[in-house]
Amino acid sequence: MQAVRYHEFGEVDVLHLEHIPVPQPQAGEVLIRVYAAGVLPVDWKIRRGLFPMPVQFPVIPGTAFSGVVVGLGEGVSKWQIGESVFGRSTKGTYAEYTTAPEDVIARKPASITHEEAATLSGGATTAWRAIVSEGNVQPRERVLIHGAAGGVGLFAVQFAKGIGAEVIGTAGTANVAYVKSLGADQVIDYTAERFEEIVRDVDLVLDTVGGETLARTWSVLKPGGRLVSIAGQPPMEKAKQAGIQVIRPGVATSGDLKAIAELIEAGKLTINIEMSFALADVRQAHEKSQTGHGRGRVVLRVRD
Ligand SMILES: NC(=O)c1ccc[n+]([C@@H]2O[C@H](COP(=O)([O-])OP(=O)(O)OC[C@H]3O[C@@H](n4cnc5c(N)ncnc54)[C@H](OP(=O)(O)O)[C@@H]3O)[C@@H](O)[C@H]2O)c1
Structure with a gap:
């Protein structure tokens, strides 16, 4: 698969599009074909080495995604192949595939696009x-x-x-x-x-x-x-x-994700994409997010 990775901390030129194996879902995880990834400020803070957390290189950046379930790890009961989902992955989302525990994702509201759904996590x-x-x-x-x-x-x-x-x-x-x-x-x-x-x-x-x-x-x-x-x-x-x-707010639960999805289905929540970029243009996407100004989220289009 294609994935953005970096092998050292640095500015946007450390970001490279690379070919790597598709990850395997572990027990309790789903494999997701990523359609869009949200670019969060924390993604470039980690890339610059500014965020107080241990990092193992190479890093696939990104936690926010929207996509489609394409594989099920052992014991997964909540999801079926083909369902559109959004949420958070700690395995990197600037990639064609990622994995996530079945409990930290939710069904993508049908009324919004994958790009819009990728703005929800974080x-x-x-x-x-x-x-x-x-x-x-x-x-x-x-x-x-x-x-x-x-x-x-x-x-x-x-x-x-x-x-x-x-x-x-x-x-x-x-x-x-x-x-x-x-x-x-x-x-x-x-x-x-x-x-x-x-x-x-x-x-x-x-x-x-x-x-x-x-x-x-x-x-x-x-x-x-x-x-x-x-x-x-x-x-x-x-x-x-x-x-x-x-x-200091913690990570969202599946209940939080569901409540947000319900508001969207009811037409009660406005979403805004500041700018969207192709995965190959990840450096421009990070530069845009790094300005610290704008309206809504920068998004990467992984699959059109
Ligand atoms: N702990 C967590 O769970 C968590 C989760 C998400 C984000 N964060 C952190 O929260 C921060 C914001 O995240 P974000 O995703 O909302 O960032 P963002 O999408 O880049 O938005 C930043 C916003 O701040 C505004 N802004 C800049 N300077 C300002 C000022 N002096 N006074 C008022 N508004 C100002 C900008 O508006 P203008 O264009 O109008 O200037 C822009 O709309 C980041 O540091 C991020 O890392 C933490």
Whole structure:
């Protein structure tokens, strides 16, 4: 099969399209023909050696995929050959085939394309953990979402609004109207205004930006408020002093995936692909994601 791999940390020129054997599904795993892979910021952070996790070279990047089940490992009972599925694989998804445990995938909603479904893992799933499963947002709570147009933020806005929260988003000038169109009550253009001078008494902040944005966020939270942080490690001592609960969302369960798929089937969730690239153009795809700006997810088309 064709797969993107790298054999050392580095910039985009370490990414190569190579011919390697098709993986075999282990017990409890399915073999998936990948149709599209989501390009997550963590993929290029790992490639650059910036992510604190052990790596075994060569690496096939990517965790998010949408595709079709083409093989079943021993004991698999939930899936049949030919079913379209989406989810997460830890074996690399920038490849024609990958494998995944049968429990961490879900049926692809028929109403969306594989490219759209490839934006869900690490996008909608992270937003769901942040706002619903772990953030536990309640109706009428005030929620601030930093990076509201991004691959996680655009889903978080919709989930929080769906619960009945008051939703405030931050985005660059080009994305203000877009975030409003997702249902946000208020959108702050971070290039023109300082959010901490406009917003206060926030129950939950989802920070997808980190750095200086995180440092300026403490003052907008209510005492006892929740900070869901997915971009950098917040100083825990500071959180304790301010009486803020810090939440670092975990990996989605199959229940989370199913709940997201149901919202899509019901026509209640908008998806946005920032740009899609052929697998062979993976270097451009990473360069695009590395800008840290845009609306929605960068996607690789693995099979047209
Ligand atoms: N722990 C986890 O489970 C997890 C999962 C997914 C992602 N993450 C991390 O979360 C971060 C965001 O991921 P993503 O997939 O949403 O990234 P993304 O798709 O690249 O989106 C980033 C967004 O941030 C916005 N932005 C940039 N600077 C900003 C600022 N100063 N204030 C407000 N918005 C700003 C950009 O909007 P403009 O174009 O308008 O500037 C863009 O829409 C990354 O660091 C990623 O690694 C963690």
